[in-house]
Amino acid sequence: MTKIPLDSLSELASRVRGTVEFDEALARYTTYRIGGAAAALVAPQSTEDVVAVLQFCNDAAIPWLALGLGSNVLISDAGFDGVVIRLGKGMDWVDEDVDGPEVWQVGAGMPTPRLARVTARAGLSGIHRLIGVPGTVGGGVVMNAGAHRQDFSQTVRSIERVDSDCTVRTVPTDEISWRYRSSGIDRAIVTAVTFGFEPADPRVLERDIQRHYEWRRQGTPFDEPCCGSVFRNPEGRQRRSAGQLIDAAGLKGFQVGGAQVSDRHANYIVNRGTATASNVKAVIEAVRERVLAEFGIELQLEVRIIE
Numbered sequence: 001m002t003k004i005p006l007d008s009l010s011e012l013a014s015r016v017r018g019t020v021e022f023d024e025a026l027a028r029y030t031t032y033r034i035g036g037a038a039a040a041l042v043a044p045q046s047t048e049d050v051v052a053v054l055q056f057c058n059d060a061a062i063p064w065l066a067l068g069l070g071s072n073v074l075i076s077d078a079g080f081d082g083v084v085i086r087l088g089k090g091m092d093w094v095d096e097d098v099d100g101p102e103v104w105q106v107g108a109g110m111p112t113p114r115l116a117r118v119t120a121r122a123g124l125s126g127i128h129r130l131i132g133v134p135g136t137v138g139g140g141v142v143m144n145a146g147a148h149r150q151d152f153s154q155t156v157r158s159i160e161r162v163d164s165d166c167t168v169r170t171v172p173t174d175e176i177s178w179r180y181r182s183s184g185i186d187r188a189i190v191t192a193v194t195f196g197f198e199p200a201d202p203r204v205l206e207r208d209i210q211r212h213y214e215w216r217r218q219g220t221p222f223d224e225p226c227c228g229s230v231f232r233n234p235e236g237r238q239r240r241s242a243g244q245l246i247d248a249a250g251l252k253g254f255q256v257g258g259a260q261v262s263d264r265h266a267n268y269i270v271n272r273g274t275a276t277a278s279n280v281k282a283v284i285e286a287v288r289e290r291v292l293a294e295f296g297i298e299l300q301l302e303v304r305i306i307e
């Protein structure tokens with residue numbers, strides 16, 4: 001049970017159009033299938049809904065957390081004592097041709113693989129290689145998710161965001177602090193994203209998708225609960241990826257409770273079925289210590305730990 005009294009949350013349902021669940025287990029909403037309960041989980045249906053939830057949280061001094069498809073988070077076993085604002089269905093709209101056929105505006109709840117697929121079919125290149133990145137467009141922007149030399153920073157023209165003071169702003173891409181797997185966006189909710197794509201032959205894009213999808217199928221444990229890469233690849237002069245370092249440290253298969261360094265891709269820590277957040281954190285700490293001891297490299301987390 002969360003500590004926030006239900007009475008202080010009951011008004012929330014009358015403020016938004018979307019559904020509101022109370023004391024809701026978050027494991028259902030993460031690809032790790034891990035996470036305790038949230039005091040409330042709201043599925044907003046519009047930017048106005050997002051503003052209303054934030055206003056409610058500000059007025060009642062209740063913490064809030066934005067969530068997409070939960071594919072890059074490790075939520076603690078104790079859950080989140082606040083309101084989770086989950087952008088998904090209802091905010092997964094697409095507006096094609098907002099400024100010519102190559103410029104689309106998309107709701108932040110749109111799954112990235114779906115956008116990859118529909119843009120490729122429409123003969124638009126720029127995001128199709130993210131076919132295997134199982135998050136939302138909003139989460140993808142926040143993480144600057146990428147794969148196979150494509151990332152969000154390359155195609156985003158602007159975003160619509162709601163700041164923690166409830167102001168709705170359109171922010172052009174050159175005002176976003178894009179870096180490797182980071183956008184610098186914090187304490188704001190991305191509600192919509194405008195992309196500028198490049199025209200391309202749909203058959204060429206489809207072949208490109210197939211090639212990258214096959215690589216993913218063979219090289220990653222995409223069928224086991226996980227969050228993708230746990231650590232960022234080291235930058236600078238280090239040429240080895242985080243996965244190569246972990247593999248070289250002999251940690252493939254290393255396990256604590258139900259959490260295990262994948263045999264297929266050493267930068268993935270998978271949930272073998274019974275893992276808790278504490279198990280995953282214990283594996284993370286052991287991996288960090290061993291890689292530091294063996295190679296003098298401090299691995300940085302890509303996954304966001306929510307406590």
Ligand SMILES: Cc1cc2nc3c(=O)[nH]c(=O)nc-3n(C[C@H](O)[C@H](O)[C@H](O)COP(=O)(O)OP(=O)(O)OC[C@H]3O[C@@H](n4cnc5c(N)ncnc54)[C@H](O)[C@@H]3O)c2cc1C
Pocket residue numbers: 031065066067068069070071072073087108132133134135136137138139140141142143144145146147181188189190191221222226227228229304
């Ligand atoms: C099998 C697998 C493979 C993966 N492969 C890749 C890969 O190749 N490349 C890659 O980059 N990533 C990869 N990932 C990680 C993940 O899919 C991406 O980071 C994804 O973009 C996260 O989106 P999400 O909607 O799931 O975000 P979440 O996990 O829900 O959230 C991630 C962070 O963003 C915040 N957030 C989410 N939505 C919003 C919003 N609308 N506004 C403000 N903040 C928000 C959350 O608070 C959290 O801090 C993989 C994950 C899995 C499970």
